[in-house]
Amino acid sequence: MSVLILGATGFIGSVVAERLRSCGYAVTGLGRNPDRAKLQHPDIRWLKADLGDLTTAADWAPLLAGQDIVVNCAGALQDGPHDDLAASQERAMLALYAAAGQAGLRLIVQISANTADSGAETAFLSTKRTADRALASSGVPHVILRPALVIGRNAFGGTALLRALAAMPGAIPIAYADNPIATVSVDDVAACVAKAVAGAIPVGGDYDLAAPEILRFRDLVALHRAWLGLPPVRILSLPGFVSRPVGALADLAGRLGWRSPLRSTAMAVMAGGVSAGRQGASPADVTLLTAAQTLARHPAGVQDVWFARLYLLKPLIVVILSAFWLLSGLVPLLDPARAAYFLQPFMPTAVAFLATFLTCALDIALGLAVLYRPWARRALLGMLAVSAAYLVGGTILTPELWLDPLGPFVKVLPSMVLAGVTIAILEER
Structure with a gap:
């Protein structure tokens, strides 16, 4: 069975691609810059394309030829020089659904987000929501998975910020320190995708992926600090309004092409916390690891401390x-x-x-x-x-x-x- 993975070079997509390859599927990865991935994963067929350019069914036709299933792991937080949310997360997806019927796809697995939570009005979540609704009404067999904050061995975006905050010297200043954060292991997300591809998750389902334990933001930072092997320090709880100028500066950096996890979209989501989901139940027979269990499976090394300390210095x-x-x-x-x-x-x-x-x-x-x-x-x-x-x-x-x-x-x-x-x-x- 052939599987096309969108965003296969990303944080979630790379793990999903390797998981499906190890299960014996013929995996094709699509990304904007797959050159390094070709060297790291030569057993995967790689295609170079920008979702923002695939806005008609005709654009998708050659990419879907010979494919049975599409897994969408692509996404971007905000618009920038290389990111057009309306094009990549909405128009491209609508074109994909139209092409899917013509290509006879057996299934589309959509990695989405909890679009009804705080920040629902942001372009990130509104384009995701439009695409999800269109998929649900398209008639194309599908499964929608909505992971909470994804953590794993590697780090990108919010997970990278967690490690950077955890490695700060002295007291750690945090806005929204007491807000709840639901998490899910990236390996568990990949496992659920594999179940969906294998037909072990009912088609047409809309599922939340979040571990049963929900931590406060401050506790999640402290957990990562312990994982890095650093002594505990005091966490300073900052008022929420502090996030606005930080988000504005990060947005400016975003317009210059720097994908900061401190942009206003992330701040809008953090203002209400990251919930375990409200739109659908978790898939049956799926046990999800807690944040502590996830980190325990991947002990930190000195390179993780270097990354964490350099992240905010860059x-x-x-x-x-x-x-x-x-x-x-x-x-x-x-x-x-x-x-x-x-x-x-x-x-x-x-x-x-x-x-x-x-x-x-x-x-x-x-x-x-x-x-x-x-x-x-x-x-x-x-x-x-x-x-x-x-x-x-x-x-x-x-x-x-x-x-x-x-x-x-x-x-x-x-x-x-x-x-x-x-x-x-x-x-x-």
């Missing part, structure tokens, strides 16, 4: 690098004559001024480009290349600056290391 590092390069380009423009002074012994005055203005423009461009996620890697590589060029050129023209008390050359080296570290931790999954 945006700070990017901002610092941006500020460093912007200032290095803007400050010389306050006194161009003085900035060009060091070049004048080696070239005509006009050329020295031109070189000064060009290098300032380059620095400013790199400082701005690193803030835009799609350009960040190239900007960071540019920073390394330009820094190396500055040091080589400066060493040839003015080697005495290596011994200058203010260390203008020496200070370039830490910025190069910081750019290299940012490249190393740039990928999200």
Whole structure:
């Protein structure tokens, strides 16, 4: 039996893909950037496509050829440079349902969310809700699964934020600290998908997936801190209004392509807590692990502590690098004559001024480009290349600056290391 998995490179989709492959199904994974997944999972057939571009039945026809079942694990929190919720979570799904009838699909398994909880008016949940209702009335055989907060060995989005909060030094500040959070193991989600694909879950069902134990947000953070092997600290409960400016800043980052779990959509959901679901019962004969049991099955290593500590530092590092390069380009423009002074012994005055203005423009461009996620890697590589060029050129023209008390050359080296570290931790999954 052939199964097409949408969002197969994602947090949930990758686990589902491996689970179905191990069960003997012919798995095809669809993702926007499956290059790394091809190397990690060569036994899975990979297709490259953006759901936002698949908005007609004709777009889906070649992808569904030879497929028996589709599992939709794709999703995005908010609109951004690479995410169009209306296109990917609504129009693409309606087109899929239309194509499913023509292709004779046996089943669609939809990984959705509890769309009736707090934050129901957000684009994330409203597009999910529209797609779910359309699927339920489409006549296509289907199963809808609505997991609570998904946790597992890997981390992305909300689960990554949990680990980052848990690893903070000193007291941990948390808004909505006493709100209830229902969880479910990503392995249990994959197991339920496998049951649905095997026909062990009734077709047409709408099921909630949440462990029986519901924790307060503060307790879930404390549980993750213990899992990381860190000593307990005090948790500071912040008023809910603190989340609004944080969400606004995260939304700004989102418009620049950074998928922060602190965006306003996540805050709107957290304001009411993550419930165990209200729309359907859990599938029969399914036992779901609690958060403590899930974490106990996957002991943390030092790499998990590194990830947790670096997660919130990454945006700070990017901002610092941006500020460093912007200032290095803007400050010389306050006194161009003085900035060009060091070049004048080696070239005509006009050329020295031109070189000064060009290098300032380059620095400013790199400082701005690193803030835009799609350009960040190239900007960071540019920073390394330009820094190396500055040091080589400066060493040839003015080697005495290596011994200058203010260390203008020496200070370039830490910025190069910081750019290299940012490249190393740039990928999200």
